[in-house]
Amino acid sequence: MSRSVDWSLFDNPAPLINMASRSFARLGDRQVKPLGFAIGQMPVVYLLRDGGSMSQKQLATLAKIEQPSMAQMLSRMERDGLIQRSPDPADGRSSLISLTRGAMAKIPKVREVMNAGNRQAFDDFSKAEITMLVDLLRRLNSNLDRLLAEENPGEPRS
């Protein structure tokens, strides 16, 4: 009677993707937490890694998360001494965000552990298989973006 109970629950792409996403997050958090970072902060670190600065809006757009999520994350990063804000001389509403020297100094180690973790996760994958996976995921994401944009009466275009 419990024949198909826990079978097809993880046979579809969506739950598998959700599962992988959570596992990556847990694993990544373990890797970068000793360095004082969280996994969700990686896009910000990446975007500001060469000492540049940009507005909260830019960061949210490039990292593809909503502005409130970015605002919340930046306030935690500021609290933890990872970023600093300086008023934008050209626009009184916005401030320019950059990494602190302490955060910059830790970037090499961050790259290192992240790369190591990635290698392990794709241990038995051939280069072709990784390429294939990335390609399929990119197509899937573009489909999903389209669906989200379509059914969202919000912003048809800019």
Add this chain to the structure above:
Amino acid sequence: MSRSVDWSLFDNPAPLINMASRSFARLGDRQVKPLGFAIGQMPVVYLLRDGGSMSQKQLATLAKIEQPSMAQMLSRMERDGLIQRSPDPADGRSSLISLTRGAMAKIPKVREVMNAGNRQAFDDFSKAEITMLVDLLRRLNSNLDRLLAEENPGEPRS
């Protein structure tokens, strides 16, 4: 100078998977919210869909989320009239969870909209490509599980 800024951020599998997971969640939420469900509740609905009942622990294990996450979700589902708890006659600590009649009645429509959404997301994918994607994801998940289990001094085996 902004040559590689927003390029390689989404070239690796992990961020692509995270992105897809979030998109699926948003899309799924839109689809099942009119029916009174949330996307995260789908595993519970699936596991109890034929009127059976099980403990919170079983649900958490089968849905592959932690027990506190399940507890929190079940309390929301109870609040929303989707599930009911009855004391387990055989064990005073646990209660048996089952779907309410109202929730059961809505399952066909849930299946319908979920299937439709899935079809759209994989619109331009061949059957072989979906199979390939599922296969790659399953392998990835098993690698990730292994990594999480290894580095976790917590539960070696059960």
Add this chain to the structure above:
DNA sequence: TATTGTTATATAGGTTCCAATGTATATGGG
């Protein structure tokens, strides 16, 4: 039976996401 350990839930605290809304600064047209 009293102690000790295990198990099922519950609770607390924190992160990352979302939607919706408020606030303050720019900006462009009358």
Add this chain to the structure above:
DNA sequence: CCCATATACATTGGAACCTATATAACAATA
């Protein structure tokens, strides 16, 4: 110059995860 609108950011509230503990019932044993 003033007002309407657009924009940048902040705030609120909620969902779905996590880790770490507490509580209470059960189970095994000394």
